[in-house]
Each structure stands twice: as structure tokens, then as C-alpha cells.
Amino acid sequence: MFSMIVLRMKAYPQHSTGKEGVTISLSIMSENSTFSPVLTGRERTAVPAKSLSFVEGVSMIVGTNIGAGVLSIAYASSKAGFLPLLFWLVLVGSLTTVTMLYVAESTLRTRKHLQLSGLSKRYVGGFGALMMFLSVCVNSVGALTAYMTGSGKLLHSLFGISPALGSVLFFVPAAGVLYLGLKAIGRGEKFISIGMVVMISVLVIATLLKETTRVGYLLDGNWLYMVPVFNVVAFCFSAQYIVPEMARGFADKPEKLPKAIMVGMALTFTLLALVPLSVISLNGLDNISDVATISWGRALGEWAFFSANLFALCAMLTSYWGLGGSFLTNIFDQFRLGNDEQPARRLMVLLVVAIPPFVLAYSGMVSFVNALYFAGVFSGVILSIMPILMLKGARQRGDLTPGWTCPAWMTHPLIQCFIVLLYLCSAAYAIASAVGYLPAGW
Secondary structure (H helix, E strand, C coil), X not given: CHHHCEEEEEECCCCCCCCCCEEEEEECCCCCCCCCCCCCCCCCCCCCCCCCCHHHHHHHHHHHHCCHHHHHHHHHXXXXXXXXXXXXXXXXXXXXXXXXXXXXXXXXXXXXCXXXXXXXXXXXXXXXXXXXXXXXXXXXXXXXXXXXXXXXXXXXXXXXXXXXXXXXHHHHXXXXXXXXXXXXXXXXHHXXXXXXXXXXXXXXHHHHHCCCCCHHHHHCCCHHHHHHHHHHHHHHCCHHHHHHHHHHHCCCCHHHHHHHHHHHHHHHHHHHHHHHHHHHHHHCCCCCCCCHHHHHHHHHCHHHHHHHHHHHHHHHHHHHHHHHHHHHHHHHHHCCCCCCCCHHHHHHHHHHHHHHHHHHHCCCCCCHHHHHHHXXXXXXXXXXHHHHHHHHHHHHHCCCCCXXXXXXXXXXXXXXXXXXXXXXXXXXXXXXXXXXCCCCCC
């Protein structure tokens, strides 16, 4: 699906000759692709010591996306069914990739490394920066709250310990790596993401070979309930927040940033489709737990129960690092706290990022799926509008001429209007269902 997206490159001469740039179209997977040398180390800020490899960048996308969302979308589609879910995965995944590439071009046009709130302030203004920061806050707190709740449930089901103790045991490595910074996050995401792919492959194969698996379950459901599923799917594709952080790690090789985004999103789509496909075909729509790997593992046997829930813990952990790290650096940007590697300040901001979700998780105020649903509603609307405005501002007032730009079809006004209207309509549905005027999705 995502391989259908075509990169359009503009090659600029290193020294002006007065000639027009040459437009080159190429597949995203082309090994012979070349980028303009216009972005050199001299033109951008100093190359960071903690550079990311291409695999680490892709892993950050996959690890951030494959978190609590992949565990909840099977349950969230328990009324709608698998086919409406697949429809949203294709559509939302494609549109999210487009908005991520808007953000990528905006970062490549900016000399200073800024997070989303900083980019919004520069290119949209103070109100835009505030709305983007609120979006980061709501999405991150909603996600981290779900991770606290989900990790406690998983460790309780695995070892019989209390959910609160399970959340504490999850919190220690999650917050510890987050404190260490970008390179530690990238390496952690790389190794755990590879492990997740292996585990999920084994579980999917075991599901297909299980005699009780019924492909017919995938055709069950009611399209009337498809709209609420959109917001949970929108949350699953939530890696826009880490694009500026990736740009910092790719400062010495900015041409790899859009490639890493598209490869990461293609892998994300594959995993997001395979997990609910396996869970629903094995259990049917009526026997899905809100943390899907619990019911999935029990249906396959004891070995699968531990494997599936280990995958779930890894998924939550990598997503915690991605979204938590983005939230942390956005706080530094928004409040102008300086270098985010200062130990004392980083620790204080880390406490602000990590403690409230733990408190919310055990306050009884919000469920696992609802935390993701409403986070997806609010942040989805903001992230449908702000990247469009940021790109427009960056093209008018950016510092640099990038070696890569979004192709013309991707920035067509009709596509941008469709993105905004889709998310606005979904938000209206969420509000109407919350007050009882429309049916809830689960």
C-alpha cells in the first residue's frame, strides 16, 4: 500500500548556475536514488553526537506505533468487525504517512532542530504552538495512562501479582531508558522491535495452523459501528510526534528521513493488520479481551499465552519510549528549558511526563480503550490541520532549501481538505456518542 507513494526529488546544483532544478521521480525503495547535496553539515546545526542509523529510525516509527493501540483495535472493532477495521487501517495509514511527510519537509527546511510545538510556533504562530503542545500532552498522557493500565493487567495475568505492582515493574525500565535519551531509545526500539516481529510471526503462523481458526469470523460485524473504530486506528498511527526527534538523529543524513518514515509506516500497517486478523479469526468477535493478547494467548495454549503477552509488554515499552520521549522534548521546547540532556532538568521533566499517567491509571477515571479513543479524537484533529499549516509556512519562511520535498499531488488542496474533514467528522461522532446520541463502538 505505502509503496504506492512516490517520492519526488528536486536536484539542486551545489553552486548556483541559474538553471532550473531537474525533477526526478523514483520509487521509495529504489537503491539507486540520490538526493541533493544542498543539505550539508555546514548548513544545518552541528551533527548530533547521538546519530541514528536507518534501522534505528525505522524501529522508532514501528516501536512508537505498535504500542497499546495494536492491543486494543481488535476489541475496539468487536462490533464493527475486521473488514471495517482493515478499511480504516489502509485509509488512516496512508493519510498519516502524508502528514508525517509534511512534518519531515518542514524539519528539513529548518536549520534549528525543533519539536512539533516549536515548529508550530515558528511557522503557524503562538496559538498554533499552544494547540500542538496540547495535542502532544493529551495524546501522550492518554497513551502512557493506557500503558500503565495494560502493563499491570498483563503482569497480573502472567504472574498473579497485583496490577499496581505490575505497573511499577513496567515503569522502571520504561522511565529509565527514557531518561538516558535519544540514542538509548533508538537502540532499545531496534532490538525490541526485531524481537516483536519474530514473536508476532510465530503467533500468526500458530493461529493459522490452529484447527479452531475460522476465516469466516473475519466477515462478521456491522458497518454501522465503523466510525468509532477510526479514532482508535488514528491513535495507532501516532508517530507524527517523533518525526522531529528522528530528524535530529538524521541530521548527518537528512535524505534518509522520508525513506525511514515510509518503510516504518509500511511495517506498522502489516503488524496492525496481522494482530486483529489472528485474534478475530481465532476467537470470533464475541470473545476478545480489551488487551487482545490475553484472549489470543489463552486460545492458543500456555506457551502462546506467555509469548503473546511478552509481545504486548514489548509493544507497550517501545511505544512508551517513543511517545514519552517526544512529550519530554516538547516540554523542553515549549517552556524553553534549554538543552534536554541536562541531568537535573531532564529528571524533573521526566517526573512530569511519567507520574500523572500512573496516577490516572489507578484513579478509576478512564478505561484502557477509552484512554486511547479520546486521545485519538483530540490529537487527530490537531494533527490533521497543523502539519498542513506548518508546511505552508516552512515553504514561505524556511531557512534551507531541502534536498527532498513532498510531491505536488501529496500537497494538493483536495487531499488536504479531505484529511481535515475526515478528522473533524470523526471528532463530531465521538462527541455525539459520548453524550448518547449515536451508538458507541464497543
